[in-house]
Amino acid sequence: MWRIIHQFGSPPWVYRFCDRVIPWLLPLTAVALIVGSAWGLLFAPTDYKQGDSYRIIYIHVPAAVVSLAGYYIMAFAGLVSLVWRIKLADLAMRAAAPIGAAFTAVALITGAIWGKPTWGAWWVWDARVTSMLILFFLYVGVIALFEAYDNKTIAARACAILSLVGTVNIPIIYKSVDWWYSLHQPASIKFTGSSAIDASMLYPLLGMIVAFYALFALLMMLNLKQSLTSEYAQSNWLIKRITT
Amino acid sequence: MQFDSFAAAVTMGGHGGFVWAAYAITSVVILVMIVRPVLSTRSMQDTIQREFERKQAHEKDAS
Amino acid sequence: MTDQSGIDTLQYLSGQTARHVRLQLASPSEIVNPLLFFLLVVILFPLGLGPDPERLALMAPGILWVVALLANLMICMRLFVDDFEDGSLEQLAMASTPLALSVIPQLLAAWMTGGLVLSLAAPLFGMMLGLPVSAVPVLVASLLMGTAIMLLLGAVGAALTVGVRRGGILLALLILPLYIPVLIAGTRALDEALHSGDPVVALAFLGAGVTGGLLLAPLAIAAGLRVSLEL
Numbered sequence: 001m002w003r004i005i006h007q008f009g010s011p012p013w014v015y016r017f018c019d020r021v022i023p024w025l026l027p028l029t030a031v032a033l034i035v036g037s038a039w040g041l042l043f044a045p046t047d048y049k050q051g052d053s054y055r056i057i058y059i060h061v062p063a064a065v066v067s068l069a070g071y072y073i074m075a076f077a078g079l080v081s082l083v084w085r086i087k088l089a090d091l092a093m094r095a096a097a098p099i100g101a102a103f104t105a106v107a108l109i110t111g112a113i114w115g116k117p118t119w120g121a122w123w124v125w126d127a128r129v130t131s132m133l134i135l136f137f138l139y140v141g142v143i144a145l146f147e148a149y150d151n152k153t154i155a156a157r158a159c160a161i162l163s164l165v166g167t168v169n170i171p172i173i174y175k176s177v178d179w180w181y182s183l184h185q186p187a188s189i190k191f192t193g194s195s196a197i198d199a200s201m202l203y204p205l206l207g208m209i210v211a212f213y214a215l216f217a218l219l220m221m222l223n224l225k226q227s228l229t230s231e232y233a234q235s236n237w238l239i240k241r242i243t244t
Numbered sequence: 245m246q247f248d249s250f251a252a253a254v255t256m257g258g259h260g261g262f263v264w265a266a267y268a269i270t271s272v273v274i275l276v277m278i279v280r281p282v283l284s285t286r287s288m289q290d291t292i293q294r295e296f297e298r299k300q301a302h303e304k305d306a307s
Numbered sequence: 308m309t310d311q312s313g314i315d316t317l318q319y320l321s322g323q324t325a326r327h328v329r330l331q332l333a334s335p336s337e338i339v340n341p342l343l344f345f346l347l348v349v350i351l352f353p354l355g356l357g358p359d360p361e362r363l364a365l366m367a368p369g370i371l372w373v374v375a376l377l378a379n380l381m382i383c384m385r386l387f388v389d390d391f392e393d394g395s396l397e398q399l400a401m402a403s404t405p406l407a408l409s410v411i412p413q414l415l416a417a418w419m420t421g422g423l424v425l426s427l428a429a430p431l432f433g434m435m436l437g438l439p440v441s442a443v444p445v446l447v448a449s450l451l452m453g454t455a456i457m458l459l460l461g462a463v464g465a466a467l468t469v470g471v472r473r474g475g476i477l478l479a480l481l482i483l484p485l486y487i488p489v490l491i492a493g494t495r496a497l498d499e500a501l502h503s504g505d506p507v508v509a510l511a512f513l514g515a516g517v518t519g520g521l522l523l524a525p526l527a528i529a530a531g532l533r534v535s536l537e538l
Contacts, residue, residue, distance in 0.1 A: 026278075033274070037267060042253060046246060052256035056266045063270070082530075099277065106273055110266040117259050134484050141481040148471040151537075158467045158534045162481060165463055165527050169485050176488035176512075183495070215274065222281040229288045242289050243296045 009086045012237045015228050018221040025218045032211035039204040047201070053117040056110050058204055062212035063107040064132060068170075070100030070216060071135065074142070075167040078160030088224075090156035091231065093163070094146065095223035099216060101139035107132050127181030131174050138166045319404070320412055327416030337385060338420045341378040342428055348374045349432045364437035368497035371433055371446065372453070372490055375425060376483075379454055382421040383461030384478055386413075387469040387532070396469075397536055406529035414462055414525075422454025438501075445500035445510070449493045452513035459517075459524035460485045466531030489516065 007013045040058030047054040074096035081089035111129050112122045123129075142159050149155035232238045247253035254260050331337060352370050353363060363370075390396040390413075400406050429450050430443045438446065464482035468474035496509035 041263070041267070042246060044246065046257075051259055053259035053262050055256070055263050059266060059270045102273055102277055106270050109269055113262050113266045113269075117262050134487060137480070137484045141484065144477055144480055145467060148468070148474070148477055154534055154537060158531065161463075161527055161530050161534065162467060165460075165485070168523065169488070172488050173484070176491045180491045180495070219277055219281075222278065222285070226281040226285045226288075229285050229292075233288065233292055239292055239296055242292050 009084075009088055011088060011228055011232055011235075012241070014088055015225065015232075015238065015241065018225045018228075022218070022221055022225070025214065025221065029211065029214040029218050032207070032214055036204055036208040036211045040208060044201050044204050045198070050118055053114060056114040058208045060107055060110040060114055061205060062209045063103045063110065064128070065209055066212045066216050067100050067103035067107055067132075067135060067139075069213075070096055070103060071138065071163070071170065072167060074100060075160075075163040078156075078163045081156055082160045082164075087231075090153070091224055091227045092220065093156060093159060095220055095227060097139055097142045097146070097159070099219045099223065101136065101143060103212075103216070104132060104136040104139055108136060125181075127178050130181070131177045134173055134177070135170070138170070142166070316408075320408075320415075323409070323412030324415045324419075327413050328419055331416055331420040338424060341381050341421060341425060344381060345374055345378045345425065345428070345432060348377065349435060352436070360437045364439070364501075367433060367436040367438040368494045368501065370436060371429060371438070372493045372497070374432075375429065375450055375454065375493075376457065376486055376490060378425055379422065379457045379461060380479055380482070382417065383458065383465050383482070384475050386417060386462055386465040387535075391469045391535070396532060397538075400532060400536055400538055406532060407525040410462070410528050410532070411525055414458060414528075417462075418455055418458050422458055423451070425454055426450035438497075442497060442500040445496050445506045448510060449496040449506075449513060452510070452517050453489050453493045456489050456513065456516040456520050457486055459520035459528075460489075463524055463527045463531055466528045466535060468535075469532070470535035470537075489513070492516070 037058065041055055044055070044058075046052055074093050077089045077093040077096060080086055081093060108129070111132065115124050115126075115129075116122050142163055145162055146152075146155045146159050149158060229238065247256075254264070256263055349370065352366070356362060356366065387396060390399070399409050402409065426447050429446055430438075433443060433446055434440075461478070461482050464478045464485075468478045468481065471477060492509045492512045496506040496513070498504070499506040499509060
């Protein structure tokens, strides 16, 4: 156990690990995304109520799921960096923030596109959409705070504290937005998802969620490798690894 | 296959524009997120490589 | 821990709080400015929405709470700035008392001269927007608790941004998303009171927020201040 933790704290080891995993993960993720999209777009049955516009679900929901998980991953990396002062945890946290923000943006954009044919408006103050928007601002806050500090070690500590405070608050925010929405729900747009989704629609969705998690992992590794390269450009181990 | 023809898959009963636009935007975002760190890492690695070769040549000249 | 040290802690807290309140009272503009801001924004709404009393009364809970939230944001922007610049914050962090404990008097004093005053003045602004007198107790109660939560959350943001140049707008970006549950519960309580419902659930939610905030926020504030002080 301690050996594993020790290895994840060692930049050369993580760099090698990324180097070894990326060539496998990249094609795997690409295939999973393409197969999943094709399945959802062309083979899953048409929804009897919404028609074909529901097919956006196969990117909207996975993006939303992963963006929420991404915040927790970022906060966990922040906790590790606060407690053990591991440089790699800083880098992981720094990598997770923009990826998570991008996934949140994808969820919001696809949600808006989905909303137009479903609700007749690009933007509806639905509970889940609103929560997503708040999550987006939580991510933007972490990124902005990081950029505000010149000293990046201190910036990482500040961001770690902020993301931990956010972690405590996210469940409260989500619950309160649900509460707010249930009280103000306009009768005209009562749309409560598909309560019993058929297996033929569910399997491609689950597949896409797995593919998006793989994509998140891949993006994390690509970004980690990038920040390791810039952080340790003067280190012997990196020069040796690149030049041989 | 849910659709009888290519045209049916494109239009999706009038919702095609929305569905394909959502997938297109997502693909672009994903591609950018993958390509950006790859390119930046590669250019940094090239710099390190060149620096290393320059130093080696320099050492050879000195000896 | 003996009883004696418990009493000492209480004495320390009350003494420090009194000191901070006196400091705040020495510069009354810091107390009056948020109030004037509150009043001015409240005036803007009838001018923007039209003077129809019924419509204003309908929107009063939302308007009052959003403006209270913004006024609170203003208070948070000033929170640690002076102490950070004159170095007394660093002294506090170096002292033997844990920082998470020694920031509490400052927060208490800031709430007494900020949130408390705001909550007590709010009925006046509510009346200007046609809020019925029957809703005033709930307005004051919800604001008393809401401003306390918002101050605690805002102090975390203020602690993290006090060392940053132009931290004001950054602070707003950091803490406004965190204020949303407070806004929802506060307006909910008022809506219930207006439509003869039961505001207790929403008020209990705010009460739980104050308790949880008092337990957790000082730790985050202390950690944030240490980051800003680069300790």
